Amino acid sequence: MADFRQIPSVDQLIQSDNFQATLQSYGHDWTVSAIRETLNEIRSALKAGKALPSHAEIAQSVNQRLAAQSMPELQNVINATGVLLHTNLGRAPLSKAASQAASDLSQTYSSLEFNLSTGKRGKRESHCAEFISRLSGAEDALVVNNNAGAVLLALSALAKGKKVAISRAQLVEIGGGFRIPDVMRQSGAKLVEIGTTNRTHLKDYEEAIGQGAQLVMTAHQSNFQILGFTTEPSLTEICALAKSAGLPVYLDLGSGSFINMEQYGLAHEPTVPEVIAQGADLVSFSGDKLLGGPQAGILAGKKALIDKIRKHPLYRALRPDKLCLAALSATLLHYLKGDYEQEIPLYRMLSQSEAQIKQRAQAWQAQLPKSQIIPGESTIGGGSLPGETLPTWLLQFKPKSANKLLNALRAGKPPIIARIQEQSVVLDPRTVQAEEELIIIQRLKEFLE
Numbered sequence: 001m002a003d004f005r006q007i008p009s010v011d012q013l014i015q016s017d018n019f020q021a022t023l024q025s026y027g028h029d030w031t032v033s034a035i036r037e038t039l040n041e042i043r044s045a046l047k048a049g050k051a052l053p054s055h056a057e058i059a060q061s062v063n064q065r066l067a068a069q070s071m072p073e074l075q076n077v078i079n080a081t082g083v084l085l086h087t088n089l090g091r092a093p094l095s096k097a098a099s100q101a102a103s104d105l106s107q108t109y110s111s112l113e114f115n116l117s118t119g120k121r122g123k124r125e126s127h128c129a130e131f132i133s134r135l136s137g138a139e140d141a142l143v144v145n146n147n148a149g150a151v152l153l154a155l156s157a158l159a160k161g162k163k164v165a166i167s168r169a170q171l172v173e174i175g176g177g178f179r180i181p182d183v184m185r186q187s188g189a190k191l192v193e194i195g196t197t198n199r200t201h202l203k204d205y206e207e208a209i210g211q212g213a214q215l216v217m218t219a220h221q222s223n224f225q226i227l228g229f230t231t232e233p234s235l236t237e238i239c240a241l242a243k244s245a246g247l248p249v250y251l252d253l254g255s256g257s258f259i260n261m262e263q264y265g266l267a268h269e270p271t272v273p274e275v276i277a278q279g280a281d282l283v284s285f286s287g288d289k290l291l292g293g294p295q296a297g298i299l300a301g302k303k304a305l306i307d308k309i310r311k312h313p314l315y316r317a318l319r320p321d322k323l324c325l326a327a328l329s330a331t332l333l334h335y336l337k338g339d340y341e342q343e344i345p346l347y348r349m350l351s352q353s354e355a356q357i358k359q360r361a362q363a364w365q366a367q368l369p370k371s372q373i374i375p376g377e378s379t380i381g382g383g384s385l386p387g388e389t390l391p392t393w394l395l396q397f398k399p400k401s402a403n404k405l406l407n408a409l410r411a412g413k414p415p416i417i418a419r420i421q422e423q424s425v426v427l428d429p430r431t432v433q434a435e436e437e438l439i440i441i442q443r444l445k446e447f448l449e
């Protein structure tokens with residue numbers, strides 16, 4: 001029978017030399033709680049017939065415990081899934097310039113709401129707003145924390161207690177429980193459904209306007225497609241009709257882009273400048289979807305509408321922080337300067353040709369003889385371009401247990417996220433950045449040896 005009296009007390013331990021460095025690093029209270037947890041484990045081990053560890057050994061396990069507890073939960077990971085905008089993996093990685101801008105701004109005071117030429121109070125997002133207007137042709141713009149917030153804010157400011165007309169095909173639910181009808185209710189707007197799920201005609205819009213709608217809204221079908229016997233009037237037609245009735249048209253674009261996705265062999269996604277040119281009075285979109293920037297919600301459109309939205313009390317609750325604005329402004333600059341394809345990781349990944357990816361996959365495989373290269377598909381993800389894929393080449397492994405390899409890749413530092421396809425593990429080089437390649441090869445070599 002184990003002698004529990006031999007177990008040192010917490011007091012004895014924290015006074016011993018073994019613990020002085022730990023106390024310095026983690027402070028008294030955290031160290032004591034880690035010692036208590038470790039001693040509980042030792043008690044169970046003694047009961048199970050194990051030997052009593054030395055003070056030095058106890059110190060070592062306390063240190064390991066503290067190191068694990070202090071590790072940030074939020075870590076960099078390598079995305080080898082081939083899903084370009086993976087919401088669970090933080091959507092768009094930032095460009096070097098965007099990341100640097102946020103980092104540079106973070107360690108000193110900044111001119112966030114201070115106009116340096118007048119010495120008076122300024123607007124926090126005026127720099128981004130100027131860039132967005134320049135890129136989109138919209139009169140003015142406003143930035144908030146995310147696009148879900150932008151939708152709620154726009155409807156609260158423009159349509160509280162009023163009727164809002166929207167096609168039945170657009171009463172969408174995007175991820176995370178965000179449903180257009182719920183957001184509308186939350187904002188105090190009254191929903192007027194137009195047409196049917198598959199077919200909505202211009203005369204249905206006319207009818208809804210006749211019923212007293214005061215805002216016409218359309219929401220992008222970001223994560224699904226309706227195929228077959230379908231019809232929707234064009235945005236130009238809807239805008240002309242609404243204009244003749246004196247009503248504004250608001251588009252929740254979801255994934256706003258300034259770039260025509262057709263150049264990457266993808267379906268046409270209405271761009272922000274296009275919909276503004278077609279007559280939309282207000283649009284909202286995310287900063288971290290096809291824009292390739294930080295999490296943000298962007299509203300762009302007529303100045304009178306943006307002014308009204310900016311004055312709404314909810315704006316104060318949704319305003320973006322300075323790091324987001326610094327990164328967003330640097331991201332927008334890539335589009336203005338035309339270097340987005342070289343600088344924004346999302347566009348670097350989109351613009352890689354199949355042949356370039358095959359070459360990368362072959363270079364990986366040359367070092368990993370137990371793998372094969374197979375053709376596959378990368379997807380956009382993140383509620384953008386549903387059903388659209390890009391041809392790619394995958395590195396494929398067929399270990400005894402695919403799950404075991406998947407877990408091992410995830411357990412390393414940094415974690416590598418791969419996927420399972422037909423009981424094999426596949427890695428897509430498209431979403432792997434150049435500086436991550438060596439880490440992947442090294443980790444796979446270790447596992448497969």
Ligand SMILES: *Cc1c(COP(=O)(O)O)cnc(C)c1O
Nearest residue numbers: 146147148220222254255286383
């Ligand atoms: C993604 C999306 C949103 C929400 O945007 P977040 O930036 O994730 O808050 C809202 N509406 C549509 C149509 C979307 O696709």
